[in-house]
Amino acid sequence: MSIQGRGPAAVGTDRKTAPAGGLSRIYGTFFRREPHMRSLALLFAISFAALSLLRPSIFLTRSYLVNILYLFPEYGILALGMMLCMISGGIDLSVTATANMSGILCAMFLVRAVPAGSSAAWGSAMLAAAVLLALVIGFACGSLCGLLISKIGIPPILATLGASDLILGGAVALTRGSAISNLPPILSSVGSYIIADLIPVSLITFALCAAAVDFFLRRSTFGMRLFMLGANPKASAFSGVNNDAVICRTYITSGMLAGLSGILMCARFNSARADFGASYTMQAILICVLGGVNPNGGFGSVRGVTLAILILQILSSGFNMFPGISNFYRDLIWGLVLILVMICSVLGNDLRLRRMREALRKERTAFTPGSGR
Amino acid sequence: MIPGRLLKRNEFYVFATIAVFVAVIEFQSGQFFTNNNIADIARSMIVPGMLAMGLMMEIIAGGIDVSFPSIAMLSMYSSILIMRSMNYTGSAVFGFAVSAGIGLCLGIINGILVHWLKLPAFIITLGTGSICRGFTQAVLRSRNISILPPPVAALGKKYLFTVTNAESGLSSSLPVVFIFLIAVVIGTAFILRYTILGRGIYALGGDSVAAARAGFNILGTELFVYGFMGALSGFVGLTRTVLTGSCQPASFIGYEMTIIAAVVLGGTRISGGTGTVTGTLLGTLLLTMVSNSLILLGIPTYWSKFTVGVMIVIGTGMSAWQALKGKTKLTSVVAERDVNTGEGAGRCGNGS
Structure with missing residues (x-):
């Protein structure tokens, strides 16, 4: 497995180099040039197959699979934002x-705007307003982080840690540590609606976010600049990239995605509280590293992260099928997965480097016979 | 008059903040300079103070650690389990040795991974911390133990002194384990200031390549720093058990951010190479006072997290801002000189 997925050099070139034709083209774009994606797909297939074989009567039911699709978008969306920040060489x-x-x-x-007994139309309008509000709040929190990092120069870990305490502390103070409940039913009925008993609304939200992030990363100048910034901030500054602006936009995007995720969480729990999802930050980092995002910056793709999210959710839903296993094993296994993935990627990189050197030496001796050692 | 050199030092600002804070508390409640409040603050400093020393060393060496609460949890719980299963009644030293030994092994694993993988220590220790926490809670099925082995329980009942506030009638005592804090602080200061190892720690954090060229043993230094933090975590874990009189593994969860905040507030640069024992102690004192004394100010405790956040942002922001300003000043001076002498262009042109 390799952490180095697609670098900036690979962006936008796959159309020309990928072989034409259906399956082989898919294989070419997805796997051949990305050994990491191949390993991830394998891991996904193995975990899916293992759980299907172990507990076919529970796992392979429609409701269980739909539940998996319903649960992951909450932290999946957080992981997308985390990925952007990690590509920039930071962390959120x-x-x-x-x-x-x-x-x-x-x-x-919502509690104030939609009193009990108001019409569905008014409720939906206010729900749309709430989504807008979530985006605005995410924008504000993200720009706080972005400004602290770019304009004041606080390292990302500290800036986002301080901002996290500030925001969470504000949230605790606002609610005095208690939960906000008695939400209007419109939120949970829309947020946890499952279209045709197959496609949850949260999944659609995630798909839209993932598509947008993917588009920005691979097809926009912003994405190109983000990869450049992450790979080498000095070089990107000297090639005329406004690093500060790119950093701000990255953290703002991450904040807005987090805002959306907050609404989804709110809809699933049907209440809001300052200590929901305390483990989600760690989970998002784990997903990114598993998905092939380089923690040192410069590499990462939406495809890898999406596969990593699916693997984690399948594993974690799998744990729930075995009531004998305590939930705390999840921490143990996720920590192990995180460390193992990093070890494998370092070993894989070493191996690839050695092969490259070997090939280079062979080439040299072939071209200049006699001079080879 | 305040000399200009003092104004540049981070410790001065932390100290000034503490002074203002103390003045406000004293003005509002008149309860700060009472003997029991001082003893309470000293008592609450023990655990964060020791952890902050170890973490400061790691951060100076250019690393970071978020796994130490989990290491503390695991070594504390398993050492108590070991002592209970042996029906141990000897000296408490044995317990501390076992706990610190387990912590040392875990810390060295951290050190090896950080040295070998060359990935951010934050993420590596996030993983190892998660493993330790999972191991304690899932495999050992940790729960609160209130009946401690006799030597540990006995140590918790030993006090240096007990003071009683004449006005309110409240009394506080300073436990004997306060000596540990003093020993760890002096030890850390000695290592950082008077040993070649300490020089190596600063050099490694400043520039690891330069440190290696200068002949410092990088692997050894990293192993020492992470191993020290691990052993210290195990030690502190048991100390906390002694202090609270019961073994509560879950109470360590989420503790890492508080300690990181304390170290960073004390002027330790997260990028490595800079940091002092005095600053870290002051940072810890400030955070301890905030969590202890907000109630004296009549501010509800749910504001404490917010206050900590404000202090992290302002505290780190100030030094980062100064560094940023210093850098731009420096580059503009260099650029000016290059323009004046034409050296900049010449250097670029004749490079190859």
Whole structure:
């Protein structure tokens, strides 16, 4: 497995180099040039097959599979934002705090704006307003982080840690540590609606976010600049990229995604509280590393992260099927997965480097016979 | 008059903040300079103070650690389990040795991974911390133990002194384990200031390549720093058990951010190479006072997290802002000189 997925050099070139034709083209774009994607797909297939074989009567039911699709978008969306920040060479520890803040403020807004007995149309309009509000709050929290990092120069870990305490502390103070409940039913009925008993609304939200992030990463100048910034901030500054602006936009995007995730959380729990999803930040980091995002910056793709999210959710839903296994094993196994993935990627990189050197030496001796050692 | 050199030092600002804070508390409640409040603050400093020393060393060496609460949890719980299963009644030293030994092994694993993988220590220790926490809670099925082995329980009942506030009638005592804090602080200061190892720690954090060229043993230094933090975590874990009189593994969860905040507030640069024992102690004192004394100010405790956040942002922001300003000043001076002498262009042109 390799952490180095697609670098900036690979962006936008796959159309020309990928072989034409249906399956082989898919294989070419997805796997051949990305050994990491191949390993991820394998891991996905293995975990899916293992659980199907172990507990076919529970796992392979429609409701269980739909439940998997319903649960992951909450932290999946957080992981997308985390990925952007990690590609830039930073990290965003404030995602959970931002999500909770937006969940709480939206819940407060909805409780006041939609009194009991108001019409469905008014409720939907206010729900749309709440989503907008979540985006605005995410924007505000994200720009706080972005400004602290770019304009004041605080390292990302500290800036987002401080911002996280600030935002979460504000949320705790706002609610005095208690939950906001008695939400209007419109939120949970829309947020946890499952279209045709197959496609949850949260999944659609995630798909839209993933598509947008993917588009920005691979097809926009912003994405190109983000990869350049992450790979080498000095070089990108000297090639005329406004690093500060790129950093701000990255953290703002992450904040807005977190805001959306907050609304989803609010809809699933049907309440809002400052300490929901406390483990989501760690989970998002784990997903990114598993998905092939380089923690040192410069590499990462939406496809890898999406596969990593699916693997984690399948494993974690799998645990729930065995009541004998305590939930705490999840921490143990996720920590092990995180460390193992990093070890494998380092070993894989070493191996690839050695092969490359070997090939280079062979080439040299072939071209200049006699001079080879 | 305040000399200009003092104004540049981070410790001065932390100290000034503490002074203002103390003045406000004293003005509002008149309860700060009472003997029991001081003893309470000293008592609450023990655990964060020791952890902050170890973490400061790691951060100076250019690393970071978020796994130490989980290491503390695991070594504390398993050492109590070991002592209970042996029906141990000897000296409490044995318990501390076992706990610190387990912590040392875990810390060295951290050190090896950080040195070998060359990935951010934050993420590596996030993983190892998660493993330790999962191991304690899932495999050992940790729960609160209130009946401690006799030597540990006995140590918790030993006090240096007990003071009683004449006005309110409240009394506080300073436990004997306060000596541990003093020993760890002096030990850390000695290592950082008077040993070649300490020089190596600063050099490694400043520039690891330069440190290696200068002949410092990088692997050894990293192993020492992470191993020290691990052993210290195990030690502190048992100390906390002694202090609270019961073994509560879950109470360590989420503790890492508080300690990181304390170290960073004390002026330790997260990028490595800079940090002092005095600053870290002051940072810890400030955070301890905030969590202890907000109630004296009549501010509800649910504001404490917010206050900590404000302090992290302002505290780190100030030094980062100064560093940023210093850098732009420096580059503009260099650029000016290059323009004046034409050296900049010449250097670029004749490079190859």
